[in-house]
Amino acid sequence: MNTMMNTRSRMKGLFWSGFLPLFLWTSVSGQPSCPIESNRTDLQTSYEIPTKLNFNSAFMSPIVHSFLGSVQPNPFPKDLLITMIKNKFSTDRVKEVLLYEIGFLVCVAIGILYIVLMPLIGLIFACCRCCGNCGGRMQQKQTTNIHCKRRSLYLATFFITVLILAGNVCMFLSSTNASETVMRSPKEATDILENVKGYLNTIPKQIEQVTNESYVTVDIVKNNLNETGPLLGKLIQNGLKGPLDPAFNSITEIAQVINGTSSELLKLNKTLELLKPKVDVLKANLSAVRQRINNTLHMSDCVNCTSQLPELDKLSLEGSLDFPDQNDLRSAVDKAINADVIGQANKGRDFFDSIPAKVKNETRLSVQVALFQLETLKTQISGVTKGLPLDVLKTISAPLTEIQKSITSVSPHIEKSSQISLAVGLVLSCLILLVVICNFLGLLLGVAGLNPKDNPSERSSTSNCGGIFFMAGVGFSFLVSWIFMLVVLILFIVGGNTYTLVCKPWQNQELFQLIDTPGLIPGFNLSTALNLNTNLNIANVYSDCQKNKPLWTTFHLNEIFDLNSKLDVSQYTHEIDQTFEGAQINIANITILSPEVKSQLNNFSSSASNMKFSNIIQQINDVSGTNLSSVAESLDILAGKQSNQAIKNELLREASDLRDIQTGVTSNIMPLLLELNTTIKNLSVVAAQITAAVGNVFIKVGYAQDVLNYNISQIVKAESRAFIDCQLKIFQTFLYWVNKTITERVGRCRPAAAAVDRSEELVCKHLVESLNAFWLSLGWCMMFLIPSIILSVKLAKYYRRMKYSDVYENNKFMMNPFPKAHLKPELLENGKQPFT
Known part of the structure; x- marks a missing residue:
């Protein structure tokens, strides 16, 4: 004994000297971690980032850009446009416009000269031919290098015709792409606007989702407080389980x-x-x-x-x-x-099992006070997002709907115009193709029917048809070339200036800088509309949206909305903390043995x-x-x-x-x-x-x-502190998530920038590029029609059947004898003798 x-x-002394401090530390630090919900649902999105259009119309873009760069080497006239938009016209401004458009004016002058001269020259050429001049006389002089000239003219005509055919093919493809772009533009524009509307409508939903998450978080803490007995009692049981279970x-x-x-x-x-x-x-x-x-x-x-x-x-x-x-x-x-003895153990176990019920009874009043504070806190958190300027989104979304309706209403007219443009392009291509076919038939029939040893007046019908096709092509060229050049001139003025004044500055964002000019658009100022101190402009917004930044960063909403103060719930959490800090959880002691x-x-x-x-x-x-x-x-x-x-x-x-x-x-x-x-x-x-x-x-x-x-009160206090800290930590984690979500995730505006990019792609890279490729291809054909006319006229005489013979033999010219009265004066003047 x-x-x-x-x-x-001895064991009691050892307990107080070493085991008790160790137990106190392990009972607090060794408890399970606070179960904080960290996996939250992703923010909703009801839009898609537009992808590139799946048809290509920019196959001639490098040539078009190079040509327009040569025609218009001047930089974007921002200041000049600002002055003109503000209705400040004067003689000096007109001079500046003409000076800026000097390259276009030169090209227009060339085009007008072409339009005026081409039918005039064609008329003079026709009259001259009727008078037997300009190659109209059906006689071909026979020289020693006649065959070399014919071959050279043949190759040159073939090369020129191929160039015209290449331009004709490019013209046909450009016309098809332009018509397809016009056909698809209503649907593409509607899709772009629908994505923008979906993006704008998603932002309030994301904000609402953040608010709903706050309700869930508050409800989680409320449920935890309602289950204080089981949860906190379990923690206290875990703190006592170490020494009591072995006993x-x-x-x-x-x-x-x-x-x-x-x-x-x-x-x-x-x-x-x-x-x-x-x-x-x-x-x-x-x-x-x-x-x-x-x-x-x-x-x-x-x-x-x-x-x-x-x-x-x-x-x-x-x-x-x-x-x-x-x-x-x-x-x-x-x-x-x-x-x-076994009853003593059961009595101790009953005491251990009754701890949750005792904790629930002891904390009933504190829980009621905390629940009241949580209801107030719920209202406070739900009001965080009410101060955000979401009404602006509605004012933007409404006009987009009206624009969609307008596009839908004019869509049949656009489709009809697309069909008309396709038909016009096809007709123009076919007319140019007719000239090409005449040239190729002339080349083919002329070569097939020509015998160089035959007398020019005895050439075959095949060869004669070849020459006639050449002259048909020439006549048709004179008839339609000036009309085609008129089309080229109109499309050049429209498409060229659209590219240089709209598309090119749109791509390098100079157009955004123009729009950002203060006072250019009456009543348009982003900084004023949002009550910002920072000078906010469209170029910066577009740049941020391309980087997919959130609205909070893009529009500097921190200047008009103090999110940190809205998320400051320390007053309520402090009151909850103090409420439980003042609660006394008394667990009656027992004697084990x-x-x-x-x-x-x-x-x-x-x-x-x-x-x-x-x-x-x-x-x-x-x-x-x-x-x-x-x-x-x-x-x-x-x-x-x-x-x-x-x-x-x-x-x-x-x-x-x-x-x-x-x-x-x-x-x-x-x-x-x-x-x-x-x-x-x-x-x-x-x-x-x-x-x-x-x-x-x-x-x-x-x-x-x-x-x-000696230690049950410290254990109860430590576990109660850990329980309350856990509930407060749930709020801290949630508020961190709210702050991070609103400032870094809500309203990522890459869809808006993508809509702008797709609009630019539709208008510039497809419609304007196709239009510019068309007039450049057509102008290409018109320029090469000039050498084609000259070469065809010269080459036709080598294949057509002549009325008069002119033979070169033994280095002497010999002609058929005719009565002197019927001889041409020029033959007598040249001392030529009649051919026998």
Whole structure:
């Protein structure tokens, strides 16, 4: 008992010096992390970033850009346009416009000159031909290099015709692309506007989603506070579980030891009750036989009987099976059982399980106050997004809808105009193609039907048709070229200036800078509209949107909306914190083991340690080792040596009695002795562990009791602090998410920049580029029609059938003889003789 108390004192000192601080630290820092929801749903999007159009019309863009760059090398006239838009016209401004457009004016002058001269020259050429001049006379001079000239003219005409055909193909493709662009423009424009509207409509939804997340967060904290008993009680239980569970488990184990000891003692007493009567009978019978053997061996006629007297000592059971009294141990076990040790453990477990209910009762008022604060906090957080300037989005979205309706209404007219433009382009291409076909037929038929040795007046019909096709192409060129040049001139002025004044500055953002000019558009100022101190312009907005920045950054909304102050909920969270800080959670203490139970356990341990189970086992072994059969065999041998029949018979009868007694021991006593031996060994094993088990109970229960006596309030306070910090941390995490979402994710404006880019692609890279490619291709054809006319006229005479012959032979010209009256004066003047 003194040893146990000394151990108890040493353990208590060790607890206060080292284990308690360690336990305090682990009970707070080792708790599970606060379950904060970090995976929130992605912001909604109801728009798509437009992709590039899937048809190509910019195959001639490099040539067009190079030509227009040469025609208009001047930079974008921002200042001039600003002055003109503000209605400040003067002579100087007109001069500046003309000077800026000098390249276009030169090209226009060339075009006008072409339009005027081409039909005039064609008329003069036709009249001259009718008079027999300009190659109109059907006679071809024969020279030594005539064939070389014909071949050179042929190759030059073929090359020029190929160039015209190439321009015609480009013209056809450009016309097709332009018509396709016009056809698709209503749908593309509607899609662009729909994406912009979808983007504008998504922003309020994203803001609403942020607000809904705030409701969810507040509801999570409210649910946690409503479940303060289970949640906080569980935390407190986790803080107490470390010391209490081992104590309760050790009490349960010692209760099982007590019950096991009681059971073994019952078995021991039962076995002894059965064994003692049989042992007493054995002793009586053995004593009687021993007395008879002793009498027989002392008879005078017994031969060698005195040598058997030492064997009589083996027949004595005096002092065997003299077991010690187990009343003390039985009494200690009974008292320990009556002390209801297991009931003490169950009582402690009931106390442990009742902690959540006690916490709920103790924090009921604090929870009600906190819930009221949370409702106010919910209203505060939901109002965060109400100050954002979302009405501007509605004012922008409404006109877009009207524009969509307007586009839809004029869409049939646009489709019709697309068909008309396609038909016009096809007709123009076919007219140019007609000239090309005439040239190619002339080249083909002329070569096919020409025999260089034939007389020019005797050329074949095939060759003559070739020459006629050349002249048909020339005539058709004169008829339509000036009209085509008029088309080129109009489209050049429109498309060229659209590219240089709209598309090119749109691409390099100079157009945005023009729009940003203060006062250019009355009432248009982003900074004023948003009440910003920063000078906000469209160029910067477009640049930020190309980088997919949020509206908060793009429009500098931090200048008009103090998000940090709106998200400052520290007042409410502080009140919630103070409410729970002032709450006192009192958990009534309990005594795990009463002094009476401890006394019974000490008594039980002492009684078990006083039992001498080794002596009992030795006695059992002595009884089990008794062998009466050996003595009986000695008596049988001794009886064989006797001459006296009566003595012999007596010895044999006594040997038989010993065998009978041995048989009774084996069949009746030995099983009980074996059972008794097993019971004693089990008791000895249990008894050897009782002292250590009881000591373990005292140590663990003492440790747990010290925690309950001196530290439970600190544990409750620490776990309550952790619980409230967890709820406040949920708010802090949510507010961080709100701040980051609004400032970094809401309204990422890449769709707006993509809509502008796609509009520029549709207008400039497809419509304007196709239009410019068309007039450049058509102008290309018109320029090469001039050498085509000249070459075709010259080459036609080499294939057409002449009326007059002119033969070169032996370095002399010879002509057919005609009457002098019919000879041309020029022939006589040249001294030529008639051909014979």
